[in-house]
Amino acid sequence: MPGTLKTPRTLYDKIWDDHVVDAQADGTTLLYIDRHLVHEVTSPQAFEGLRNAGRSVRRPDCTLATVDHNVPTISRKNFTNVGNFIEEPDSRAQCVALEDNVKEFGLTYFGMTDRRQGIVHIIGPEQGFTLPGTTIVCGDSHTSTHGAFGAIAFGIGTSEVEHVLATQTLLQRKSKNMRISVDGTLPEGVTSKDVILHIIGTIGTAGGTGCVIEYAGSVFRGFSMEARMSVCNMSIEAGARAGMVAPDEITFAYLRNRPLAPPPGEAWDRAEAYWRTLVSDEGAKFDVEVKIRAEDIIPTLTWGTSPQDTVPITGVVPDPQNITDPTKRASVERSLKYMGLTPNTRMEDITVDKVFLGSCTNGRIEDLRSAAKVVLAAGPGASVAPDVHAMIVPGSGLVKQQAEAEGLDVIFKRAGFDWREAGCSMCLGMNPDQLKPGQRCASTSNRNFEGRQGAGGRTHLMSPAMAAAAAMTGKLTDVRKYLGGSQTTGGSAPLKITSPYDYLDPPQVPPAPVALAPSDIPSIADQATSVPSSIPPFRIVKGIAAPLAIENVDTDMIIPKQFLKTLKRTGLANALFYTLRKDPHTGKDTDFVLNRQPYDKAKILVCTGQNFGCGSSREHAPWSLNDFGIRCIIAPSFAEIFKTNTMQNGMLPITLSPEECKELFNDASEGLDLEVDLEKLEIRREKGRPSIPFEAESFRRHCLLNGLDDIGLTLVKGDAIQTFEERRSETWPWLDGFGYVKGGRIQASAVRTKKKIDW
Incomplete structure (x- = not known):
């Protein structure tokens, strides 16, 4: 109207x-x-x-x-x-x-x-x-x-x-x-x-x-x-x-x-x-x-194994004794042990072995210029600290070409940086660029999960300028020490800035439209064939439930990167929680819950920590859980992409309150079976304990109950x-x-x- x-x-x-x-x-x-x-x-x-x-x-x-x-x-x-x-x-x-x-x-x-x-x-x-x-x-x-x-x-x-x-x-x-x-x-x-x-x-x-x-x-x-x-x-x-x-x-x-x-x-x-x-x-x-x-923000970096483990460069490593929540305290203790850090250590006292500047977060020309300014500010003849390997990985071939035209590669190479070709590189270490166990890295990437940059590697996230400062000093460093009021370049000439458009293919005028007969254009509905769904129906799952008390269970923890190089969706059962199930030094089984009977036959996983499945969107994490035999995960909250990925594979993620998760965690710790009924939307327990109701999205519930394939459902809407x-x-x-x-x-x-x- x-x-x-x-x-x-x-x-x-x-x-x-x-x-x-x-x-x-x-x-x-x-x-x-x-x-x-x-x-x-x-x-x-x-x-x-x-x-x-x-x-x-x-x-x-x-x-x-x-x-x-x-x-x-x-x-x-x-x-x-x-x-x-x-x-x-x-x-x-x-x-x-x-x-x-x-x-x-x-x-x-x-x-x-x-x-x-x-x-x-x-x-x-x-x-x-x-x-x-x-x-x-x-x-x-x-x-x-x-x-x-x-x-x-x-x-x-x-x-x-x-x-x-x-x-x-x-x-x-x-x-x-x-x-x-x-x-x-x-x-x-x-x-x-x-x-x-x-x-x-x-x-x-x-x-x-x-x-x-x-x-x-x-x-x-x-x-x-x-x-x-x-x-x-x-x-x-x-x-x-x-x-x-x-x-x-x-x-x-x-x-x-x-x-x-x-x-x-x-x-x-x-x-x-x-x-x-x-x-x-x-x-x-x-x-x-x-x-x-804005005034409350100073140069910031991470100390632990989650991107939320941040601290100002002027701060110290946290003390878990100051944390009252037991799950959070255990998480901090675990991170400190993995990172090899002592509570209350000054961040600027932490030495590094490697510096990585690159990734989809910070591999652009502006990032390289920022780092180059710090290198220049260190003064003529300054070089990367002894025993530090510092690598610069442009985010694309065009970024590399532009950086070389501006002379940034010369600045880096003269100071002892390793100038590389374009790629994801050490951000996740699926390629040869990896940390060795125990090595500490100042990194411009986006994740500091356990083993993210290499099994046993320790990652501190920071800006390109901070990473460059760490490379020059050999330890985590407040970049402001290199930035005078005028941001001088140590007596060197100013950075040469070129236009990115010099490295792009020229714009193309589209060719004339191609006239097609209607018969040449396939209807999307023609592809809605009766291809059988590979999704198994989920109605009732009963069996052993494995208890897990870890917060922020990330996808790298669920399945380490070395198992992502597969062309199949199956064969990943042994990769599930690999770094927790295997001793990194001996290769033998640890006492992790999924290695112990009866939990090695678990069909359900009960986690008391928030944010299960955070991290990557890759589907390998639910594939490995499914391959192990786990069809249902119960937690106080899930990362959204992981939650969707589980349902795409006929698995059921159930969100319950922390108190309800704790009750089921206790049942699982006693070795009791749980029975998850998706049709009735309830979890049935043994020993006469009351059932716990849960909610599920109606469409996803319908698809899971009937084992329906999303693509087939969509194609009928051609x-x-x-x-x-x-x-x-x-x-x-x-x-x-x-x-x-x-x-x-x-x-x-x-x-x-x-x-x-x-x-």
Whole structure:
């Protein structure tokens, strides 16, 4: 009706509403996905699923693939092919599989001979593939990086990777709105990495659970796009589904003339006009509000094995005796033991063995410049401290090329840094770049979980500038000691700054649309075949329950990285909690609960700690639990991606109160069976103890009870997807036709043919 007032909406609300294909009464929504990034670790099983079902990739023009996790970062001067260059067999197999899959399914691919190859979350923004107002997914939890452009971007598991490839949609439930505002003036030496570490230390790794965070306030408004990406990148470490910053002039300036951004002229003007509407309305409702003073943040780093274990560089290692909660105290004690630290030790007294500067958090040109300034400030002739190995790993081939044009590589190499090729490198150590047991690393990456950078390795997270300072001194160091009021460069010439556009392929004008006969365009409904579901029904599970009293059980703990190099979904039972089940020195079984009878036959896991399954979006964690025989996990709270991944595999995550979890933990400790009845929504106990009711989302409950496959359910909505795509092409035409084919772009109409794309 004329004059009717519209309900104020948040940035997240607006983009969500624009992508709804279909919504069910219980809130389950079929969401259209604009951009899909693919890498070698979480995709092999997805492509195999398509192959087995006879399905094609729905929108090759909306998919971009690269290799990053497994690739060595040594010189590629002698590179001939992936098969010869990558020595580790399982790493090689995953990279070769991706190359085979992109050829078979006709996808755009940046391989190791392509200067555009790099970390998936760096190449997306770099190429203009990441755009405001879009939905973006990848089989990697740090997909939240792309939210810096005013996009809904989040990590997904392998089953969901397959779902997007087949349907270009995902079944999702809307998250809550959370806003974190940082206003004021940041003190000297404080960067975006310090800001996000301070935020995580304030709200905890579960502080954003169930939410999408919008970062607001003068500090974020003043940040560059690189700085915003670093913040959004680590939103997942705060438990959030995604992080976002509203697009503005800084965003538009970054994107203008990127190869895959709308070309200058009418297309750009139309896109920018839409992007300017992507701000939270005045009076929009946020379910959670957090306000932080910029002046309260000083250079920050981590001391323990969780991103929430933060402390100012001027602080000390915490003392567990000051913590009253027994579970939290036990967690701190465990972290201190693993990190080899003594309570109340000054952070600046801790020495390091290695320094790693890179990752999707801090592998961009701005990060390298920040570190180079510290090296220069150390003075002429200054070098990396003795017995410290410091490595610089650019986030992409283009970042490396730009850094070399600016002379940053010379600054680093002259000081004794190891200058590497692009890749994920030591961020998670799936490649040869790893810590040895007991080695301590000053790292610019995003996670400090046990064994994250190498079995027994100890990680302290910090900013690039702080990492550079640690490299020069050999210990954790307050970077402000290198930053005088004028931020001098030790008598050296100022850094040379070049334009990133000098290293991008020139914008391409799309070719004329390809006219197709209706018979040439396959209907999505044609692919809704009667392929049998591989999901076993979950109705009643009865059996031994294993008790676990650990907080923040992360995916690296559930399954260490060395077991991620698999092309299958099975055979991972022995990998489950491997570092807890095996003595690192002898290789023999420990006294961990799953090694003991009767728990070695457990079907249910009862955890008393919050935030079970935090960390990566990779599906290997539920695969290993399922392979072991555990069909149900009970905990006070779950990381959202892990929770979804379990249900995709016919497993049931149950959220109960801490008190109820403690009751069931005690039952499990007595060796009693539990019986989980999904149909009646209750957990039955032995010895006449009262049953405990639980809740489950109605749609997910229906799918679990009947063993239904999400893809098959979605494909029957082919008409709705087709209708949405037609409206999308009319409203946002710049989202169609992405691709690098014979120097131009693929038209959206062309990619729906069954012909293989010439890539």
